[in-house]
Amino acid sequence: MPTFAPLYRQIRALILRSLKDREWKPGDMIPSETELAARFGVSHGTARRAIDELAAENVLVRRQGRGTFVASHLQRVNQFRFLKLRPDEGDLESLGGKVLECRRTRPTATMARQLRLRPGEAVILTRRVLRFGEKGTVLDEIWLPAERFKGFSAEGFESYQGLLYGYLEAEFGVQMLRAEERLKAVLAQSEQAEVLGVEVGTPLLQVDRVSFTYEEQPVEVRRGYYDTARHHYFNHLG
Amino acid sequence: MPTFAPLYRQIRALILRSLKDREWKPGDMIPSETELAARFGVSHGTARRAIDELAAENVLVRRQGRGTFVASHLQRVNQFRFLKLRPDEGDLESLGGKVLECRRTRPTATMARQLRLRPGEAVILTRRVLRFGEKGTVLDEIWLPAERFKGFSAEGFESYQGLLYGYLEAEFGVQMLRAEERLKAVLAQSEQAEVLGVEVGTPLLQVDRVSFTYEEQPVEVRRGYYDTARHHYFNHLG
DNA sequence: TAGTGGTCTAGACCACATA
DNA sequence: ATGTGGTCTAGACCACTAG
Numbered sequence A, B: 001m002p003t004f005a006p007l008y009r010q011i012r013a014l015i016l017r018s019l020k021d022r023e024w025k026p027g028d029m030i031p032s033e034t035e036l037a038a039r040f041g042v043s044h045g046t047a048r049r050a051i052d053e054l055a056a057e058n059v060l061v062r063r064q065g066r067g068t069f070v071a072s073h074l075q076r077v078n079q080f081r082f083l084k085l086r087p088d089e090g091d092l093e094s095l096g097g098k099v100l101e102c103r104r105t106r107p108t109a110t111m112a113r114q115l116r117l118r119p120g121e122a123v124i125l126t127r128r129v130l131r132f133g134e135k136g137t138v139l140d141e142i143w144l145p146a147e148r149f150k151g152f153s154a155e156g157f158e159s160y161q162g163l164l165y166g167y168l169e170a171e172f173g174v175q176m177l178r179a180e181e182r183l184k185a186v187l188a189q190s191e192q193a194e195v196l197g198v199e200v201g202t203p204l205l206q207v208d209r210v211s212f213t214y215e216e217q218p219v220e221v222r223r224g225y226y227d228t229a230r231h232h233y234f235n236h237l238g
Numbered sequence C: 001t002a003g004t005g006g007t008c009t010a011g012a013c014c015a016c017a018t019a
Numbered sequence D: 001a002t003g004t005g006g007t008c009t010a011g012a013c014c015a016c017t018a019g
Helices: A007-020 A033-040 A044-056 A109-114 A154-159 A164-172 A190-196 B007-020 B033-040 B044-056 B109-114 B154-159 B164-172 B190-196
Strands: A060-063 A067-070 A085-087 A095-105 A123-132 A135-145 A178-187 A203-213 A217-226 A231-237 B060-063 B067-070 B085-087 B095-105 B123-132 B135-145 B178-187 B203-213 B217-226 B231-237
Touching: A007 A033, A007 A044, A033 A044, A044 A060, A095 A154, A109 A217, A123 A154, A135 A190, A154 A164, A164 A217, A178 B178, A203 B203, B007 B033, B007 B044, B033 B044, B044 B060, B095 B154, B109 B217, B123 B154, B135 B190, B154 B164, B164 B217
Parallel strands: none
Antiparallel strands: A060 A067, A085 A231, A095 A123, A123 A135, A135 A217, A178 A203, A178 B203, A178 B231, A203 A217, A203 B178, A231 B178, B060 B067, B085 B231, B095 B123, B123 B135, B135 B217, B178 B203, B203 B217
16 A cells, blocks of 8 residues: 555544544544554554544543543633633633624635635624623634625524634534634724723734634634733743 | 553653753753663653653654754754744844843842742843844843852853853753743833834733743743734744 | 553564764 | 664553443
């Protein structure tokens, strides 16, 4: 058998394919290592190594004695995986979200490129504010490709407690896997100031995110404005 | 508390010990997998797994056909591992650093706690500006425990082209392994504005870093002010 | 008790770099 | 040609979870 990649990478690709094709859905248990090894005609160790990589990337979750599961954004542990904002002091307060606006619109050129939209394809713009404890601390502007998310609504979004990726996963079968963020410091304009309850000219953290699903397909562009008076963006450098 | 750790974790700890004790120094080749397996009385696979983990953490670097090496901050590839600032457009410009100030002083209470200083222990404060291309883009204030870095000087620092971790590694035998950063948006005060060549009140990204060497020992506290007019802080969310 | 993931071994062979 | 890391196998046994 001619091979261009190590066996365990080919197996990894086959598993990813089954995940993308939704043979196994978020929350599901996938076949045991022994079964997968038999299915793909490789040794236990090779199947295991493929799973190892996917577990390291948070695509799969292993639970000793129980099985290996497809990661889900609806699981508690994953709900804050992509929110790097933390209070300066104390634990994470309860989080509340409110949708301000949700409408169809035309993308900017940059956005169309980032989302790899076809010419003329529309986007859904959603604006929402997140409260950390008392005050609004984050204002998000979220753009999604309209065709892939037909039926997206403020009501649906809010029914998932503002967990966008949970909503996308459960209702549209789209799993967000990774994201890139670009941060700048900016001054609050009247729009942001009003919503966040701060003065115009307050320094805000502007967070531009592009997120991706299987096969490096972009699914979301987001701009967040974070009030960092009592919170900070935490990052770990390895 | 698990009393028993897997063998490969114990081997990993033994290798880390040898690294901390400088049996193998940055840039050195460590013994081959076969030799290590023999030395520790385990199989090839187990020694390999220990090395795998350390390579994943960027403590060791594997090079097929050549050997396994101790990572060094003086290697090209590692020089920007901890600088997340990038130009909005174009490639990384040439980087120039200039030390503005370097003196002994007393730590604040917070800093003393973060660096785990003994009561009365002094710190070295270094202020330096980094130019990305033309303009100063980063102002760093760096605090180091004075006792561990006796002989630290602006001249020494600059002779390493402003590569702090290269200087610390080569002259003081201290290897920085990981860091934590906390980001906020702030307004430029006159101090920062002057050095960075911006107006007072310009929004700046304030980056607070604590960095660690072996055994989670903190070695540096740093506050950076980043001008994000033409640059951004890039982060990858897995 | 049965089934799952987790560890460890011993050995074969491949891919790559250097002399 | 030699020595290094990289892959793959087959099988044994351990640790954990659930019925």
